[in-house]
Amino acid sequence: MTLLNLLASRSSRMKASEIRELLKLLDQPDIISFAGGIPDPALFPAEAIRDAYAEVLGGGEAGAALQYQVSEGYLPLRRWIAGRMGKLGVACDEANIFITSGSQQALDYLGKLFLSPGDTALVTWPTYLGALQAFNAYEPRYDRLRPEGGNMTPDAYRAAAAANGGKVKFAYLVPDFANPTGNTLDRQQREAVLDLAGELDIAVIEDAAYRALRYDGEGVPPILALDCARSGGIDKARTLYCGSFSKILSPGMRVGWVCAPRHVVEKLVLMKQASDLHSPSINQLVMHRVAESVFDGQVEKLIGAYRERRDGLLGALEANMPKGVTWSRPEGGMFVWATLPEGIDATELLARSVKEARVAFVPGNAFYADGTGRNTLRLSFTLADRRAVTEGIPRLAALLKG
């Protein structure tokens, strides 16, 4: 399927699989792409990772690295993660940490754990596309979570869920530098999510994939930390924190984690035994070594590089975009979210932009569970070097002006 055919065929919301198809088609050298949501491979700590594989496979650990492993994951890595969670205000130990094959697998398992067909998941409008895709397998409906204010009453959420034959099961959100908007919830908004979840007696799935990538401003405690403080400790919390090494160290190694009450971890372990036994042993041993040695330095390196790219993109938008176009100013993460004047369809714009301006982005309505948001788009700045912003953004802006 060619890209233009794909775009021309879109009468409704693009699916995640179509977005991925789109990204493959966009991978052409003369296209300036703000579409992919991937880290810059030039910034991977490839040398540290290479050394760690060599050390693990060259010493007494080779047998363990290449052999089957327990489903909950490699104990030293789980301990290291528990220590990091402690620094974020979440007192926990290895029994609260479950290793996943990236945080996508955490979303899949949590969907499987909570959702029966017809149940309701609360998500923001827009939200992370991969979460919708993971949850969709379990046939929920979605209702809208508005952490910025304006939620329905608990009774109204419950009534809407019951009218569809199910119950509200969880609220899912990306509180730090969200994909796709780049927005961050302040402490009060996080507390309000916990209030609502408490009244509904539902779980909160906190997707913290971008959390370490803060370029300015003060960090806000994880929802899980606030939950532990009010509930009396992690094993009484309702929040399930999904973390990942993908954005900091390497997505290709597929190592993420869930930090959650022990009774939830125990269920996830059984699920993993049945579904893929365990995440690759060798990658867990290596990730542990690499995290111990370079995690903090790598975060600093990425913050320096991505902050500059974010600033470059924001500056180019400011300098070039016509009136009526607005955008988010993220304090971290990978994405800027732009809103076009009403009536401009970003999917149609993408078709023209790829053809005429050779500039790509992801149309925003893919991220809306209800298929709205047609006048929005997502721009990733992780690969946005000086040329990309100084050439690409003016070309995109010219299209919008024309």
Add this chain to the structure above:
Amino acid sequence: MTLLNLLASRSSRMKASEIRELLKLLDQPDIISFAGGIPDPALFPAEAIRDAYAEVLGGGEAGAALQYQVSEGYLPLRRWIAGRMGKLGVACDEANIFITSGSQQALDYLGKLFLSPGDTALVTWPTYLGALQAFNAYEPRYDRLRPEGGNMTPDAYRAAAAANGGKVKFAYLVPDFANPTGNTLDRQQREAVLDLAGELDIAVIEDAAYRALRYDGEGVPPILALDCARSGGIDKARTLYCGSFSKILSPGMRVGWVCAPRHVVEKLVLMKQASDLHSPSINQLVMHRVAESVFDGQVEKLIGAYRERRDGLLGALEANMPKGVTWSRPEGGMFVWATLPEGIDATELLARSVKEARVAFVPGNAFYADGTGRNTLRLSFTLADRRAVTEGIPRLAALLKG
């Protein structure tokens, strides 16, 4: 939970999670264990794997190895596998190959693809425990497949499934050196499975995890090869072949595959996008290099080592076991299956054996979907060195005689 508590608490069939708990508890230096179903880590091609990680991460491929990857898997690896499948009589190309995180993930996905609650899966009595665990998540019932002869009529299978509110969806089997029995189906038996599947119009899931490990006798074509020959090519076949590198190169890298009609592969790819995006890129790049360079030599090495261990175990059983105990004589794989006289419960025997003889095995009834087979047990020979068989088997035999 202590081992003896665990065993004492068993009034019914052990679950896979309990077996795994058992295996952890059995990991004591003075226990001679025939329980684990794992390859010998001393035989892993650790050096070749170490070199491949160093090469992949030291050269121009580092970025791709550490980055996100397409959900269907790394193309050169899929091509290599397609070539191997061709040598087994399955003409196919990369569009028929889907990379999984071990063949356990293939079983999970195929269960998800085919089974709705109440549907029927046909499995042998006994069958691979991990398959039951993967399928159980989708709430099927099981009916008995007898490839050795004695199947019900298609109408009877259909009626039994309908009486439970579902349909027969697939037949699952391990045709070569099965886990747990060690038995291999001959060509006629494989053709009969295809006949039955054709009459029922269901899929056949061929679990080929042990296929390369043949120690004597002639190879039998994969069911998929026979299916392709009668159906006119892989894209018209009903057989889904699950392969794995776990038993030959390394289980800890978690790389397996499905070889199947293109329309099935396409569905599996969407499932994988939603569930974990892709198997680790780096392990796929490395597995491709390692498979290209050492696969055949590694198979030879394992055949030499495991054949000797199988012969040692069979010899010790012959020399020591009392009358009334019988066992399989596998032409390959990892397991010997023993049947005790009626009335001896292998779970009770294990409790005594661990306490009095310090010898361990897996009680066979865990492998029966209906919880029968209480007088059976599985002995793995992959770690059975001379001492294990010359000391362990006489001690186990003495218990049975006493």
